[in-house]
Amino acid sequence: MHQHSSQFQxxxxxxxxxxxxxxxAAWLADTGLNxxxxxxxxxxxxxxxxxxxNADPDVQGDLERFLSRLVPENxxxxxxxxxxxxxxxxxxxxxxxxxxxxxxxxxxRMALGTWQGLYLFEHRRxxxxxxxxxxxxxA
Numbered sequence: 001m002h003q004h005s006s007q008f009q010x011x012x013x014x015x016x017x018x019x020x021x022x023x024x025a026a027w028l029a030d031t032g033l034n035x036x037x038x039x040x041x042x043x044x045x046x047x048x049x050x051x052x053x054n055a056d057p058d059v060q061g062d063l064e065r066f067l068s069r070l071v072p073e074n075x076x077x078x079x080x081x082x083x084x085x086x087x088x089x090x091x092x093x094x095x096x097x098x099x100x101x102x103x104x105x106x107x108x109r110m111a112l113g114t115w116q117g118l119y120l121f122e123h124r125r126x127x128x129x130x131x132x133x134x135x136x137x138x139a
Contacts, residue, residue, distance in 0.1 A: 001139060004031045008132040012122040015068075015086075017052065017060040021117040024134065025110065034108050036138015041100040043131045046090035046123050048097035054117030063121075067093050090123035097121055105138055 006027050010020055028038065042049050053059040071089045078088040101118070104111040112118075120130055 001137060002031075002033060004033070004134075004136045006134045008134060010120045010130045010132060012047075012120070012124075012128045012130060014125050014127060015122055016064055017050065017119040017121050019054065019117050019119055020132070021054065021110075021112070024118055027134065028105065028110065028136065029108065031136055032108075033105065033136060033138040036105045036136055038103045038105050038110060039100060039135045040103070040118070041133045041135075042120065043133055044094075044128075046087065046094055047128070047130050048094045048099055048121045048123070049101050049132070050097060050119045050121050051101060051103075051112065051116050052119050053115045055115045060119070067096075067123075071096070084125075086123070086125045093121075093123040105136065 008020055008023050008027075010018055012018055024038070024040070040049055052063070071092045073085040073089050075089070080088045080091070120132065122128060122130070
């Protein structure tokens with residue numbers, strides 16, 4: 001059994017989904033491991049991680065519009081507003097989605113389905129620099 005770790009930097013331009021499948025795939029290939037388990041963890045409380053369709057960009061837009069309707073900004077129930085109207089909704093959105101992913105590795109590649117890709121889901125309006133920690137264990 002071998003282990004590898006890394007960190008991915010993802011710059012965002014505001015709310016939305018940002019693909020980073022290719023970055024992870026390149027790092028995975030460099031490790032030389034053939035099989036194992038990959039864990040990804042976003043190191044922020046106002047962003048999340050998704051495995052989602054990578055063929056039709058309308059899917060990503062629809063997800064953003066759905067969450068914007070489900071978790072609106074400026075809702076009077078929020079008390080945490082020190083960092084702006086989008087801050088507390090960003091925390092709620094992150095709580096409703098995922099902060100980590102576990103992905104099997106087989107044949108030296110992530111065992112993703114044909115139309116699946118890895119995405120950082122940015123929940124803040126302003127550009128951000130996000131970090132995703134990666135850990136791979138396998139042979």
